[in-house]
Amino acid sequence: MSRLGAVFAREARLAWSGGGGPAGPAAFFLAAITLAPLAIGPSPELLAAAGPGLMGFAALLSVLQSAERLYGDDFSDGTLDLYALSPMGLSLLCLAKTLGQGIATLWPLPVIVLLGGLMYGVPLQPSLMLAAALAAAIPALVLLAGFAGALAAGVRRSGLLIALIAAPMMVPVLIFAAGAGRAGFEGDERALANLVLTASVSLGTIALVPFGIAAAVRSRLG
Amino acid sequence: MLSYFSNPQRFDGLARRVIPVLGVLTVLLLGIGIYLSFFGSPPDYQQGDTVRIMYVHVPAAYMAMALYAALAGASFVFFVWRHALADAAAEVIAPIGAVFTVLALFTGSLWGKPMWGTWWEWDARMTSVLVLLLVYLGYMALRAALEDAQQAARAGAVLAMAGVVNLVIVKFSVDWWSSLHQPASVIRFDGPTIHSSQLWPLAIMALAYTMLAAWLVFYRLRSRAVIQRARQIERRKLQAARAAQSTQGSGA
Numbered sequence: 001m002s003r004l005g006a007v008f009a010r011e012a013r014l015a016w017s018g019g020g021g022p023a024g025p026a027a028f029f030l031a032a033i034t035l036a037p038l039a040i041g042p043s044p045e046l047l048a049a050a051g052p053g054l055m056g057f058a059a060l061l062s063v064l065q066s067a068e069r070l071y072g073d074d075f076s077d078g079t080l081d082l083y084a085l086s087p088m089g090l091s092l093l094c095l096a097k098t099l100g101q102g103i104a105t106l107w108p109l110p111v112i113v114l115l116g117g118l119m120y121g122v123p124l125q126p127s128l129m130l131a132a133a134l135a136a137a138i139p140a141l142v143l144l145a146g147f148a149g150a151l152a153a154g155v156r157r158s159g160l161l162i163a164l165i166a167a168p169m170m171v172p173v174l175i176f177a178a179g180a181g182r183a184g185f186e187g188d189e190r191a192l193a194n195l196v197l198t199a200s201v202s203l204g205t206i207a208l209v210p211f212g213i214a215a216a217v218r219s220r221l222g
Numbered sequence: 223m224l225s226y227f228s229n230p231q232r233f234d235g236l237a238r239r240v241i242p243v244l245g246v247l248t249v250l251l252l253g254i255g256i257y258l259s260f261f262g263s264p265p266d267y268q269q270g271d272t273v274r275i276m277y278v279h280v281p282a283a284y285m286a287m288a289l290y291a292a293l294a295g296a297s298f299v300f301f302v303w304r305h306a307l308a309d310a311a312a313e314v315i316a317p318i319g320a321v322f323t324v325l326a327l328f329t330g331s332l333w334g335k336p337m338w339g340t341w342w343e344w345d346a347r348m349t350s351v352l353v354l355l356l357v358y359l360g361y362m363a364l365r366a367a368l369e370d371a372q373q374a375a376r377a378g379a380v381l382a383m384a385g386v387v388n389l390v391i392v393k394f395s396v397d398w399w400s401s402l403h404q405p406a407s408v409i410r411f412d413g414p415t416i417h418s419s420q421l422w423p424l425a426i427m428a429l430a431y432t433m434l435a436a437w438l439v440f441y442r443l444r445s446r447a448v449i450q451r452a453r454q455i456e457r458r459k460l461q462a463a464r465a466a467q468s469t470q471g472s473g474a
Contacts, residue, residue: 151364152364155368156367161363164359165360165363165364167360168356169388171353175396175398179398201391201395208387216381219379220368220373222370222376
């Protein structure tokens with residue numbers, strides 16, 4: 001367990017030292033939610049209604065934006081070869097690695113959602129609901145991005161390929177997480193149900209996707 | 223049986239015999255099916271002649287899903303038993319399935335315009351077929367991006383199997399998502415019972431599409447094998463030429 005903790009901590013530290021930590025995804029997220037109103041127009045009703053969904057979508061894009069880093073570097077420098085040889089079990093290592101890097105880089109997103117809620121004129125309660133749903137969705141999003149990232153590791157221009165592979169897999173998380181915010185805005189009592197569904201999809205991916213990531217890593221190591 | 227035909231020569235012998243049979247069946251069944259769907263079946267009492275789009279649309283949607291099942295099945299066989307033929311089948315099936323998916327979406331859109339008054343409706347079923355198209359495209363893009371054939375085969379197999387789990391969850395979540403919308407105000411056509419005058423052309427068209435897909439799969443499998451053999455011969459020629467050059471060089 002402590003060894004898994006060490007992998008987790010290594011990934012978190014690497015995310016800070018090598019790639020600027022949470023700055024990249026946070027800045028991307030902020031840019032996306034700043035540009036969206038310029039595209040759809042300044043009408044306050046429209047923005048408040050579209051806000052939760054837009055922010056959920058922008059959060060998904062910022063996870064994809066940083067997905068290339070998850071497995072690309074460790075594939076080319078041989079770290080993954082060592083992981084595959086370790087007696088710890090590759091799937092556990094991949095789980096610790098992906099979550100370590102994902103949580104270290106993506107934790108500001110729920111906080112920025114609260115800020116975005118103010119910008120879009122979304123009331124506080126649905127904003128909080130969306131922030132909670134996004135926090136619950138981050139493990140699922142980052143693991144799915146990790147699966148796509150492991151499949152496409154070391155490929156030239158892998159960012160595009162990762163986005164194409166991961167997007168269909170992120171459909172359920174996007175529906176439930178953004179749905180929590182939307183239903184909250186509409187005063188629908190299903191907001192809580194959406195939040196719980198987001199958390200359950202996240203738990204399901206934590207249980208299943210590490211095996212997929214391990215299989216993907218092995219298939220690429222040849 | 224699978225390991226029997228994983229011998230390339232035996233498979234080639236089978237394919238050589240099966241391809242013309244499937245071709246003839248496809249042309250025959252498509253001919254009968256198209257005749258029946260245009261002239262041999264009555265117009266619908268509600269939809270008039272536009273119901274005839276169903277005969278090209280429903281089999282395409284069915285093939286889009288059946289071919290994904292075949293792709294995933296072939297990937298599973300390759301992943302477990304490492305039959306090269308299973309991987310070849312998966313590679314060959316993907317673009318055919320993608321084309322049937324596009325065909326289903328396109329004909330569905332053509333049918334939706336006169337029936338629902340819109341080219342596209344974000345309803346659960348159409349959305350999941352669109353996601354299926356993305357899954358096909360992702361699979362093909364991954365295979366195209368990986369240069370090492372062995373890596374492409376294995377990574378593709380992992381992705382295709384994960385896609386099955388994903389598509390099931392997408393189906394449920396999209397149902398939930400579209401139930402969050404207000405119910406659609408357009409007229410819905412959901413005939414749980416279908417009259418035999420419509421069932422016959424539909425069944426024959428579905429069979430014709432299946433034969434067409436099988437024909438294309440076998441055809442592409444065989445041409446893939448031929449291409450590989452041609453490449454091998456070329457490589458050997460090149461090697462022989464190089465060897466001859468080096469012996470000449472050392473002799474002089």
